[in-house]
Amino acid sequence: MRHLAVILAVLTLAASAAAVAAEAGAQITVALLPKKKGVAYFTSCAAGAEQAAKELGNVTLIYDGPTDGSPEKAAALIEKWTLKGVDVIAVSPNDPEVLAPAMQAAMAKGVKVITWDADGAASSRSFFVNQATGTQIGEAMVDAMAKDLGTPAGKVAIVTATLTAANQNAWIAAMKAHLASAYPKMELVAIKPCNEDQKVAFQVAQDLMKAYPDLVGIFGISSVAFPGAAEAVKQAGRSGQVLVTGLATPNAMKGYVKDGTVKSVVLWNTRDLGYLTVRVARALADGVLIPGATSFAAGSLGSKPVAGDAILLNNLLVFTKANIDQFDF
């Protein structure tokens, strides 16, 4: 019984200490919600967010999200944080439609709501921390392929997620435009969906190599399509003859980069994305970041452009044999 009394006393003290800290004014709580918790991509984003919180010193960071990627659980988390009175909620919506009412309710209660990594409805957030525009991502993949080929000429094909995926379609449009203007000798012969299934991506890439024996390159433009296509080229024994590039986390592609199937992997710096998100959250809470701003001072990242209500990370990375081992996510 005495032990219990001691424990209760300690707990009460801890609770009152937390309450005092909150009244200090400068300290804010930022909740960072990933699409899915426990995924390498988001864990590395969280590491960057953690770093920003540490640098700032006056940000308590909560990183939590549904371990199964369930939108219902994500919405429930937003509602919980609203009740607890956190200052900023940064959401990477796994389902913008389901999350919108909870995000709007949070804003109505005075919580600052932003999106990061993926955008939601404009009415459900004030700013969007965007890793890169569709044009930048599409052009970076085409440039990587052109560089890898040496002489940018020949038949290339795209393996995409699904034919209706909005992000991928924006990138494809940018890729087509960039191919036409910068590399007229590279010919895009096919765009095939893999329905976000790695086995299908593998099959599609095999079919593409059969249909176009003189194919020189395949773009795998989702984190599922890319390794699937690379595996198909590798198993066909055509590593180096058919180059594969695209978007994926470096850990998933290390093997293919080392054996020469893949020369370049395009992605943004996920740590920086998390870092920038927390910086934006802090600035928003302080009233420093207001609508109409054109640039944003993001701590150690320097100045970042603001386009409308989107803050751009603008920092695409190309992983190659030379640098891929420095990244672990």
Add this chain to the structure above:
Amino acid sequence: MKLGAYRYWHETVLAALIAALMIGAAVVDPRFVSWKTQIALSSHVWELALLAVPMTAIIITAGIDLSVGSAMALSAVVLGLAYQAGANAWLAAACGIVAGALCGTFNGLAVAWLRVHPLIVTLATLAAFRGVAEGISLGRPISGFPASFTVLGLGTIAGVPIAGVIVALIATAAGLALARTPSGLSLYAIGHNPAASRFSGLPVARLTVALYALSGTCAGLAAAIYVARRNTAKADLGTGLELDVITAVVLGGTSIFGGSGRIIGTVLGVLAIHETREFVGWHWEHEELNAIVVGVLLIAAVLLNRLFTRPTR
């Protein structure tokens, strides 16, 4: 074995556990136990509670309905499509509830007349209903319901959520029906021995169909509440909900082998899961903990049940 003479040991212990949790929570963070917080968090539990009521009756008959989450998704999609086609949102909700009832009736007919084990029937429809939902909605979300409809999921009467009032009415009616009506009491007999029940003249087939149809109807109603709350009808909602529902029922003391169980136990089981989850989430901010805690809770409840009740089988 004198302890077994008192019939409500399981419920008493569960209630004590919930009370202990709430007292502990009040000490750690008084905000959690405030009326305002509890009312706001309660919106997370209505679908689970609503589905747990018919599930209790089904498990009492030694049956099971694994398809409730999928039936809910199909109902929601029917609701959404009807609304998109121009129906009034309330009429659309009625269409969704009818769709749920049809799903349940299908399960009931297969169990009662084809004599297929409910586990197999509803395992099949668990996949099939969701497949139909995905097929007819093409995986697209439907949203933009009017505020006059979202009140079903978000509105309150005298500070009490409307959805909560609906669930309380249904649970009370079901509790009385199970304990006081001949049909309700015969469900226990069916659970103990279906063959004997049939030979003694109980309308086993008819009751079974009615029970599964009710389960589907509740899934339809749960879909309406969910769509009203999240303003979105989508084919992937309610995924995995059936396991939560069964967990709550078993935690509430209903025997998975049939023949025993009470609605009051299920209500406490739902409450125990809900409060534990919400508090763990509230205090530790680690979603991973939730699954662990609910698992531990279930095992603890089963052990408690062993301690306090006479083994019947």
